[in-house]
Amino acid sequence: MEFTLQPVPASFDTAQCKAVVHAGISEPAVGHVDAVGSHYKSYLRRREHNLTELDDYDTHILPAQLERARLDADSAAAEKFIVDPADPQLLYLDPIRWKEQDHYRVLGLGSLRHRATPAQIKKAHHQRALEFHPDKRAALGNAHDDNFFKCVQKAYEVLSDPIKRRQYDSVDPAISDELPKAKLDDVQSFFDTYGSVFEREGRFSKRQPVPSLGDFDAPREQVEAFYRFWTGFDSWRSYEYLDKEKEATENREEKRRKDNKRITTLVEQAMAADPRIEKYKEEERKEKELKRIARETAAKKAEMEKQKAEEEKRRIALAKEEEERKQAAEEKRMHKKAVRELYQAVSYLVNNTQQTTSMTRTSRESEVDMLLDSLSHEATVKLRDALRECKNDHSKIQALTATAITSIIEKNPAVAISFSSFRDRQLKQAGQVSASKQREWTAEELELLIKATNKFPGGTLNRWETIGKWLSQHGGFPRRSGDELLHKTNELRKGSRTGGGMLVKELQNKKANHDDERMANEASIRYDGPVLQKAAEKKETKPERPWAPQEQTQLERALQAYPPSYKAPDRWDKIAEAVVGRTKKECKLRVKYLAEQVRAKKAAAAGA
Incomplete structure (x- = not known):
């Protein structure tokens, strides 16, 4: 094949062309092309029938060819078909009652019935007409025997007309409309019967072809398509054949409704008895169960992973908190060490006005330790910086220390007893410790003090201030300071007779002759008796070591880390390990003591 390429246009600028040539034109080659394919065949059909459009063949030629092929098949089947011999009983039919006769049996088509083709009907009529024609029957001596011939003619008239034949097939008496049993014996019986x-x-279906029921191994798509077809079944069946002229229209509609209901019942009954439906339901149940198990397994796995992640998160948080605590403790220890070194550098631990003894130095050291344990980390850093600014000024350091201790006592009066030496020193400096300048304690005032200490136990908010107010209100005495109340209470606890021996004896013997109702229910107490002296001696032999703020903080953190919900048997062992220098028993007693203090505070608040 030769072809000529068009020349390049004059306006084309080759300098601006950016085209890239990937390959040249290949050399021509000789090949063979076969005339095959659906398009080529369509072309041949159009050329054979002189058609110009492809749709003309499908619209006009193809249907005619299919109809011609069907007629040829019917003719071939009719040639091979043998008409049934006439039943002798049919010869006595009355042509007047032609609607009651079996048209298929009259023509000899009883074995085919609705499956008989038009060619077969025509052939059967031809044979019956030749056999029972009146002229032939007259030649045999039956001149008036034409009744059966009339029945044959009427049967052919009905079956040769498509409309009349459909009306007759709708009420064919030879075919039953009964439904099979709902439950059958075995699987094969279901397919044989319902098929x-x-x-x-x-x-009777308007849609053809009708899908078959199939067998047990039919694929699910085929079974579902079968029941979809029958669920939407559209019947052409009518019942006007048996009706009289122009009447019973309503009767026909009622028969159609009943027939539709019968088909619906048949489909529902078949679906209920179909073993394949039960098999599909069982498969769906198993599939749902597997999915449920998979979901539960996935949920459990996700929950376990979540719990594991949360546990790891808590572990990391606790480890981080422990590391921060240790780091803070180490920093605080270093700051405390720095503060102690500063105190030592300025000789704070040495009494400048009196001769320094080991007891005095120990008391000062204990005072500094208690101060540092009571201060927070930030307060310790501030105290260190303030001490550095004081340099070697002993008076400024004493004032700074006194301010810090006083602030601690105001925030937590319960620790005031730990700074007793400081308080005595402050009182002596102010001239308030001298017995000559103190107001004497009377027996009645001591009596009320004892009752007040019982009424407001340790742990009460602003305890000594509250006791002082209570004494002033109930006894009418001038109000005493918290230091005086604390000092006198300590003397009474130790059984001291200093400054008030006679008053103690008077107080002990007063209840017998006392008519004050406030003491009516109070038990007699001998502060110098042998029982209290033995208890004091026992307490002196085994003094209870006070809890430092640092130990209290460690205990609180341990209780938070191992709350009562922590059910492990070694809970108190772990708590004791977290509190440095304390045993499990001491931790338990401390917790019990704190709980009692809380209850006492609540009771005092309720009484107030």
């Missing part, structure tokens, strides 16, 4: 019933009913 024939659906085939029988399928002849």
Whole structure:
């Protein structure tokens, strides 16, 4: 094949062309092309029938060819078909009652019935007409015997007309409309019985072809398509054949409704008895169960992973908190060490006004330790910086220390007893410790002090201030300071007779002759008796070591880390390990003591 390429246009600028040539034109080659394919065949058909459009063949030629092929098949079947011999009983039919006769049996088509083709009907009529024609019957001596011939003619008239034949097939008396049993004995019985019933009913369908019931191994898509077809079954069946002229229209509609209901019942009954439906339901149940198990397994796995992640998160948080605590403790220890070194550098631990003894130095050291344990980390850093600014000024350091201790006592009066030496020193400096300048304690005032200490136990908010107010209100005495109340209470606890021996004896013997109702229910107490002296001696032999703020903080953190919900048997062992220098028993007693203090505070608040 030769072709000529067009020349390049004059306006084309080759300098601006950016085209890239990937390959040149290949050399021509000689090949063979076969005339095959659906398009080529369509072309040949159009050329053979002199058609110009492809649709003309499908619209006009193809249907005619299919109809011609069907007629040829019917003719071939009719040639091979043998008409049934006439039943002798049919010869006595009355042509007047032609609607009651079996047209298929009259023509000898009883074995085919609705399956008989038009060619077969025509052939059967031809044979019956030749056999029972009146002229032939007259030649045999039956001149007036034409009744059966009339029945043959009427049967052919009905069956040769498509409309009349459909009306007759709708009420064919030879075919039953009964439904099979709902439950059958075995699987094969279901397919044999219901298969024939659906085939029988399928002849009334407007949609053709009708799908078959299939067998047990039929694919699910085929079974679902079968029941979809029958659920939407559209029947052409009518009942006007048996009606009289122009009447019973309503009767026909009622028969159609009943027939539709019968088909619906048949489909529902078949679906309920179909073993394949039960098999599909069982498969769906198993599939749902597997999915449920998979979901539960996935949920459990996700929950376990979540719990594991949370546990790891808590572990990391606790480890981080412990590391921060240790780091803070180490920093605080270093700051405390720095503060102690500063105190030592300025000789704070040495009494400048009196001769320094080991007891005095120990008391000062204990005072500094208690101060540092009571201060927070930030307060310790501030105290260190303030001490550095004081340099070697002993008076400024004493004032700074006194301010810090006083602030601690105001925030937590319960620790005031730990700074008793400081308080005594402050009182002596102010001239308030001298017995000559103190107001004497009377027996009645001591009596009320004892009752007040019982009424407001340790742990009460602003305890000594509250006791002082209570004494002033109930006894009418001038109000005493918290230091005086604390000092006198300590003397009474130790059984001291200093400054008030006679008053103690008077107080002990007063209850017998006392008519004050406030003391009516109070038990007699001997502050110098042998029982209290033995208890004091026992307490002196085994003094209870006070809890430092640092130990209290460690205990509180341990209780938060191992709350009562922590059910492990080694809970108190772990708490004791977290509090440095304390045993499990001491921790338990401390917790019990704190709980009692809280209850006492609540009771005092309720009484107030």
